Amino acid sequence: MKRVTVPFFISHQGCPHACVFCDQRTISGSSGALPTATEILAKIHAWQGTAGNLPLEVAFFGGTFTALPATTQKRLLEPLKPLLASGAVKSVRISTRPDYIDEERVKWLSDQGVAIIELGVQSMDDQVLAMAGRGHDAASSAAAIRCIACHGISAVAQLMPGLPGDTPAKSVTSLHRVMAAGAGSVRIYPAVVLRGTGLAAMFEAGEYYPLSIDEGIKLCKVLLHSAMKAGVDVIRIGLQADADLNGDTVLAGCWHPALGQLVRSRLYADLLCQLASSHRAEMPISIMCHPSRVSDVVGQGRINLKRLWSQEVAIKVKSNSSLQEEEVIINYIDQEIKGHIVTDLKYDIHEV
Ligand code: SF4
Numbered sequence: 001m002k003r004v005t006v007p008f009f010i011s012h013q014g015c016p017h018a019c020v021f022c023d024q025r026t027i028s029g030s031s032g033a034l035p036t037a038t039e040i041l042a043k044i045h046a047w048q049g050t051a052g053n054l055p056l057e058v059a060f061f062g063g064t065f066t067a068l069p070a071t072t073q074k075r076l077l078e079p080l081k082p083l084l085a086s087g088a089v090k091s092v093r094i095s096t097r098p099d100y101i102d103e104e105r106v107k108w109l110s111d112q113g114v115a116i117i118e119l120g121v122q123s124m125d126d127q128v129l130a131m132a133g134r135g136h137d138a139a140s141s142a143a144a145i146r147c148i149a150c151h152g153i154s155a156v157a158q159l160m161p162g163l164p165g166d167t168p169a170k171s172v173t174s175l176h177r178v179m180a181a182g183a184g185s186v187r188i189y190p191a192v193v194l195r196g197t198g199l200a201a202m203f204e205a206g207e208y209y210p211l212s213i214d215e216g217i218k219l220c221k222v223l224l225h226s227a228m229k230a231g232v233d234v235i236r237i238g239l240q241a242d243a244d245l246n247g248d249t250v251l252a253g254c255w256h257p258a259l260g261q262l263v264r265s266r267l268y269a270d271l272l273c274q275l276a277s278s279h280r281a282e283m284p285i286s287i288m289c290h291p292s293r294v295s296d297v298v299g300q301g302r303i304n305l306k307r308l309w310s311q312e313v314a315i316k317v318k319s320n321s322s323l324q325e326e327e328v329i330i331n332y333i334d335q336e337i338k339g340h341i342v343t344d345l346k347y348d349i350h351e352v
Helices: 024-028 037-053 070-086 103-111 126-132 138-150 168-181 198-204 212-232 258-277 291-298 301-306
Strands: 005-009 056-061 091-096 114-122 153-161 186-188 193-195 233-237 250-253 286-289 316-319 329-333 336-340
Touching: 005 037, 037 056, 037 070, 056 070, 056 114, 070 091, 103 114, 103 138, 114 138, 114 212, 114 258, 138 153, 138 168, 153 168, 168 186, 168 212, 186 212, 193 198, 198 250, 212 233, 233 258, 258 291, 258 329, 258 336, 286 291, 291 301, 291 316
Parallel strands: 005 056, 056 091, 091 114, 114 153, 153 186, 186 233, 286 316
Antiparallel strands: 193 250, 286 329, 329 336
16 A cells, blocks of 8 residues: 655664674665654654655664664654554554564564564575674574564565675575565665675675676566565665765665666566567567556666567557556557466576
């Protein structure tokens, strides 16, 4: 369901760790100071004016919320209680680490009205976690997801393919393990080398090579497809473009301001290629897809059509709201060929 999120970035607040990839202030573009009750209410009030009829969600991103002192957590959540009771705010989201989740904490958060907990899982491979300096293992992530889900709270797992020691097969296994544990949705942030981080030192010493953009797209495509098959929502692919995340701060890695769209578009490119394989010499009259998927089907600069057909300018891409978002129809003079991303595409991770 669509909603408007009122974000509070509390970068690094409560976090006693130093993961090799992390520079939270750069990632979130915020110094991470904790807002006062007055500031929280004022920001919500300001966003209420632009939300229209959409439900409002309040989110504390970036820090390790449940590692903050209990009094601080209470101070941040307390102002929201009357708004939750009146329905002015529909849900509250926090982010934290798996090793700061347990029964007591989750029960308390549930009582405060927290409906979504985002966990920085990154990988479900213990060697990758150790090399990233995470300070927890995969078992604690699985336990945290199960604990959150058991209390009726939605667990969002954040995964970071491409860390040191990671492989495409390990990334796919990580996704399957968080889904098996009960994650309701995932975010996929391919590893990016940010200036000043431990990862940057490894990269500059020639000890670590991150995924390129194209490698990241190929891997994220398989991850997205796996999640779609399992009916698990992928909320986001790639770090949010921001004034603080740019050519100066990003040294290397799979970062592009529209990475999610490039990944989705690659899925449609593969589907078109498969559907057209028996008609390679023939030009389609048109291609039909769901209205929300036209730009993904066409691709940036019509790349998906150019790859397959030299006279691509003659092909009309039409929207058809009776189609599912994952469906595409290619119309030829005497035949139409229909396909579905989830049921018709198959990927072999060893080819990534
Ligand atoms: S736990 Fe989160 S905030 Fe802390 S260093 Fe690691 S990634 Fe950064």
